[in-house]
Amino acid sequence: MKKFKMNLKILSAMTLGVGAVILLLNFIFLSAYPMVYALVNVAGAVVVIGIPLLYKFNQFKKIRVIEELFPKYLNDIAENISAGMTLPQAMRSAANIEYGVMTPYVREIASKVSWGITFERIMNDFAKKTGSKSMKRNVQTIIETHRSGGAMDTIMRSVAQSLVELEKIKKERSASVYAQMINGYLIFFVFLGVMIGLSSVLVPAFKMGEQTQDLQTVFSEIFRALIIVQGFFAGLSIGKMAEGTLIAGIKHSLVLVVIGYSAFLMFG
Structure with missing residues (x-):
């Protein structure tokens, strides 16, 4: 009997299916609860994107x-x-x-x-x-x-x-770029703090009657997207600086994206 061997394509297809089910069920049953809905969306994204990336990173480490x-x-x-x-x-x-x-x-x-x-x-x-x-x-x-x-x-x-x-x-x-790695993390956290400050302090300051809530929602979505993009590419750049390859930055990207998204949900 031929031994089944997992590869990146099979794993990606499996996680895509599981993630799609999670997002669909989340939309059907939890869309009325914004905080829980957003957190489950993060979980679905981690399943779809994070697991294949971690598999790829583990292969890189093995090599x-x-x-x-x-x-x-x-x-x-x-x-x-x-x-x-x-x-x-x-x-x-x-x-x-x-x-x-x-x-x-x-x-x-x-x-x-x-x-x-x-x-x-x-x-x-x-x-x-x-x-x-x-x-x-x-x-x-x-x-x-x-x-x-x-x-x-x-x-x-x-x-x-x-x-x-x-x-x-x-x-x-x-070892020589360790300080630059720390700077990369610090820059991201400063950026995250600015996004949270803009979302929770500056945007609500613009009172526009009935339009205020819609404005806050639009800006929150924009800031959330910026945090995800910044965290992902900041992590890749940190990995490139530290180990000379973008694959090594996957673990940094996942950490920054999860921390940034979670912090924005709680404080933004």
């Missing part, structure tokens, strides 16, 4: 962990080769070592080696399954060296060392 573990795997193979093993023997021996989330990939590589599949195909399949562009480049370097008949233990150590140095640079970069 990052594999990229961090890959140098250790290369060094272990290089050590085995230096000890007198052939490349296939070294790869099979490395499968006995625990590599965390990378362990299933390593054991699959060892199994394919035992089946007699070519080194190039094994490594290309591995890089493709990880979904990492960086891994594809590194694997291609190793494959080219293997084709040219170079010393595999030497090239694997060199690639591993390069990856370790690159990871150090990434971590140093994240």
Whole structure:
């Protein structure tokens, strides 16, 4: 029996269906209760948008962990080769070592080696399954060296060392932009405070008789939309600054949007 495997498209379709049901039931049964209606709308939006984004972010984190573990795997193979093993023997021996989330990939590589599949195909399949562009480049370097008949233990150590140095640079970069991350959060909260102040103090100050309530409703919707847009893109920019990719900003976006929307509902 073929094993069912969840992917982003299936998850997105499922959450879209669940979110649509939540929003429909909310409209039918809770539209008479503005506060509850708005909160359930937030819950529906989190289901539709948040869950697929969190899935994507978890995939991103898994790739990052594999990229961090890959140098250790290369060094272990290089050590085995230096000890007198052939490349296939070294790869099979490395499968006995625990590599965390990378362990299933390593054991699959060892199994394919035992089946007699070519080194190039094994490594290309591995890089493709990880979904990492960086891994594809590194694997291609190793494959080219293997084709040219170079010393595999030497090239694997060199690639591993390069990856370790690159990871150090990434971590140093994240530490150096920590203050900018804090500034990003502070700027958003200042913006949120301004929106709440405008909605709760300035707009009601414009007395226009029967039109006052309609005016407040219109401005509240505008301010709410601005908060959501600002929170989403502020989170993406924070992730880009901290980790060099927009995907890393998803968690910041969700936090800012939920906090901003909830605060505006309570105080706006």
